[in-house]
Amino acid sequence: MTNSLPSDSDLRFGPEHAPRANASAAFDILHQKVQRWVYAKGWTRLREAQEKAVEPILAGGRDVIIAAATASGKTEAAWLPICSALLFGAEHRRDQVPGVKALYISPLKALINDQYMRLTGLCEDLDLPVHRWHGDVASSQKSRVVRNPDGILLITPESVESLFVNHGSSLATLFGGLQYIVVDELHSFIGTERGAQLQSLLHRIELVVRRRVPRIALSATLGDFSTAADFLRPRKGAEVERIKAVDGDVEIKLVLKGYKCAEPSRATNTATGSDAAAPRDDESSEYDKAAIAAHLFQTLRGTDNLIFANTRRDVEIYTDLLNRLCAEARVATEFFAHHGNLSKEIREHVEGRLKDGSSPASAVCTSTLEMGIDIGSVDSIAQIRAPASVAGLRQRLGRSGRRDGKSAILRIYVSEPELTNSTPPVDLLRAETFQSAAIVEMLLQGRYEHPYVGELHLSTLIQQILSVIAQHGGADAQQLYGALCGHGPFAQVDRYTFTALLRAMGQHDLLTQDGRGMLLPGIHGERVINHYTFYTAFQTPVEYRLVSNGQTIGSVPVDQSILPGALLIFAGRRWKILNVDDRQKVIDLTQAGAGRPPKFFGGGGEVADEVRRTMRALYSSDVVPRYLDNGAQDLFIEGRSAFQRQGHAHSMIFGWGGDVLLFPWRGDRIMNTIAVVLASRDLEVGLDGLALTVHRTRPDDLHRLVARLAGESKPTAEALAAVADGKARDKYDGYLSDELLDRAYAARAFDIDGAWDTLTMIASSPPRAVDAEL
């Protein structure tokens, strides 16, 4: 099966192109030394992103976003003109302002190390020093930069934060000559706490140097340029120059494979999020996993692949199954686990095996290998269970098929419960199969989810208030509001909310006020600021280090099953726990013959509105996608016939036993809003994938209630948030008053308009009983 997907792999330098780089207008305006470097590289022409980016960046006045797929030369698209501009500037200006000339901000230390190597090569001949600054860089190198700032500085957002806190008075010198800020992997920041921190840091740098500094952003292919532009330059997104490498066609070979498992692995979460069912550990019932592992082993052995699983637990389970198949076949293992809880050494070893072409290797991984260092191209991508988002799947697919015009290969494995006469109606719909197909359809059409950017980010605002106070040794409320809110990065926070936030911070002793009204850190605030964990905007769980023979192999969160003598599967191997040191937070392991996968904790995933709507369209259509194998086709046809039999074309409310099922066919934010609305009317509501389960009511009663709600005026999101539970999520949410926490939660978790549209639709559709259909 073949489909085409936008890519830019056709932009390749070939011998058929004569070395006529100087025929390019963009090449002509680069500095001569940069031209020489391009020539020495053997490049015969600039690639599309580079050709388009040189002029606007070199001109110097504008913000620019460069969106292109991995390995399309977008890094050079930024650095060739930036380095040229810095060289021209150095030649034409006699009174050189000291300081860093270009700042490169990256979400990953590994990317900084990669870029450092590449840029050093370019800048060697240009007389431009390159420095790096992140947690693994020696403090001696950092103090050298502070003493003698110059050239290009590669840094993480957290390390920029540390500059504000610890070197507040040196910043004017450090950044006085700053001409460009480059943000790499922009898409990874949009809509996150870390993104709010980055926006604040960019703004605060401009406040220090008292002028606008052009922002150059690099990103993976973007579905939504406007959101990205508004993120890069808030409220002035329309003025951002947008550069997109026009994508050529690359062939995708695609198959969706369907399997059946014995036990329905369903977990029901109530609206209050309290009673999640425990997942089963019983391996004997998991013959779908064995079948999937057997197919992976048979198909992928001897080649290089990335096998994406959605959870770290599944990474461990599948790596173990694949290793056992290798042992049975008496071959050396070539399947390696890779996820965020494995030690840096183990992860680097796996990355090394993938890069090394001499022996085949496949990584079973989470999103750790979606972004980041260049591991080269692999032969194929496997995705175990439904992908969570279109953008993520696109990014994963970009890792395959870049070798000399080869096709990208994608295999998706889904698994649905075997049908019995007690199978619940939701399981009859085969939601995992339809979610996978919906995401593939959107991918093939080039439709991506819109990132959600409506949050207040009050937790990160607390961090930034403390950071500004540390930077200046104190600040008054007016200055803080002007620097951070007002026309600043937290413009969505009004004066009333800001004042309430300062009051809440005072109540927790984060802040105190001196006689002249100056805000200073309180005793607790001082402790928070001075601890090294202050620089991150995101929350991190407490974990225990796993040690074997003195070597750290990774870390796990603590739970009751972590006791001496217990068995564990980790890093694709089997272990027995020897000792647990609660004070040092260290677990000693020894190799064992059996084990069980560890539990990891995590928040809930969120399915986008566009994905759910596409799923419904697939159920309603009569087309069966051609990329389904026989197993997936069976599941697809079962799901569609259940959709028709249960009457989803006309109804959205269904009686089932003593409960009622409600199908909004909308994204998780709307489903959560409806769940909380119903819970506020004293109903017990569970979120269950596609459906809301409303307990102890009848279809007619619920339908009447929904019709009444749809006719009433909408509540405010804040009023609705007051009745929700489990609202604290972000790092400093614990310091918020009830009122502020409600506001933060309302902005994050609700879509009142979407929910009321849906309630109106439900009110106009007849309720039904499905019991008879089973």
Added chain:
DNA sequence: GACCTGCTGCGGGATG
């Protein structure tokens, strides 16, 4: 039934 990311300054002792 989720994934990922990141982190200072200082003092004391050894070494060249």
